[in-house]
Amino acid sequence: MTQINHYDPLWSPVRLRSAVYVEKNGQVLLVYDPIYRGGCWTLPGGGVDFAETVNQAAEREVQEETGIKIVVSRIWRLREIWEKEQDFQSDIKIRRTMELIFVGEYIGGDINYENDPSLKPDGIARVKQCRWIKLDSLGNSIDGSPIYPVELFNSNRHRKLDSIPLEIIMLPSLDLR
Numbered sequence: 170m171t172q173i174n175h176y177d178p179l180w181s182p183v184r185l186r187s188a189v190y191v192e193k194n195g196q197v198l199l200v201y202d203p204i205y206r207g208g209c210w211t212l213p214g215g216g217v218d219f220a221e222t223v224n225q226a227a228e229r230e231v232q233e234e235t236g237i238k239i240v241v242s243r244i245w246r247l248r249e250i251w252e253k254e255q256d257f258q259s260d261i262k263i264r265r266t267m268e269l270i271f272v273g274e275y276i277g278g279d280i281n282y283e284n285d286p287s288l289k290p291d292g293i294a295r296v297k298q299c300r301w302i303k304l305d306s307l308g309n310s311i312d313g314s315p316i317y318p319v320e321l322f323n324s325n326r327h328r329k330l331d332s333i334p335l336e337i338i339m340l341p342s343l344d345l346r
Contacts, residue, residue, distance in 0.1 A: 198302075206317055210302075213235050244339075
């Protein structure tokens with residue numbers, strides 16, 4: 170049997186994705202993806218590389234996509250997503266993703282999305298903008314583009330995030346190779 174030593178989106182039946190809710194001074198950090206769902210604002214995040222933990226992936230993705238340094242300490246939501254495969258040419262028509270949404274603590278840095286390496290095979294950058302958006306003025310869209318998933322923000326307004334500390338929920342990693 171062939172041993173897989175890396176994540177291969179054409180082989181894996183389920184994609185693992187980390188996303189991060191980062192709040193600073195009453196504002197949330199969002200990125201604009203011009204391709205996903207026809208163009209939308211969403212939490213920064215992306216696929217988990219084979220050699221990293223889900224929280225390492227979350228921290229890396231935020232820094233790559235936004236230039237902002239964060240640390241994740243809590244898990245907020247889990248989301249299952251079934252969608253049409255858009256990023257890779259294959260016989261796979263439907264992609265299933267398990268998305269872990271973390272709460273990230275702002276450490277430092279300024280917004281800089283120009284160096285994001287997340288080009289897909291079509292050569293189009295998946296982060297075209299990044300902004301801190303005031304929570305009290307957050308609606309269903311920004312500049313006419315939808316926020317996805319909007320229910321995260323609608324359910325969170327005017328209440329504290331109900332998240333679980335990672336040290337409570339995460340068991341030690343187990344590598345049985």
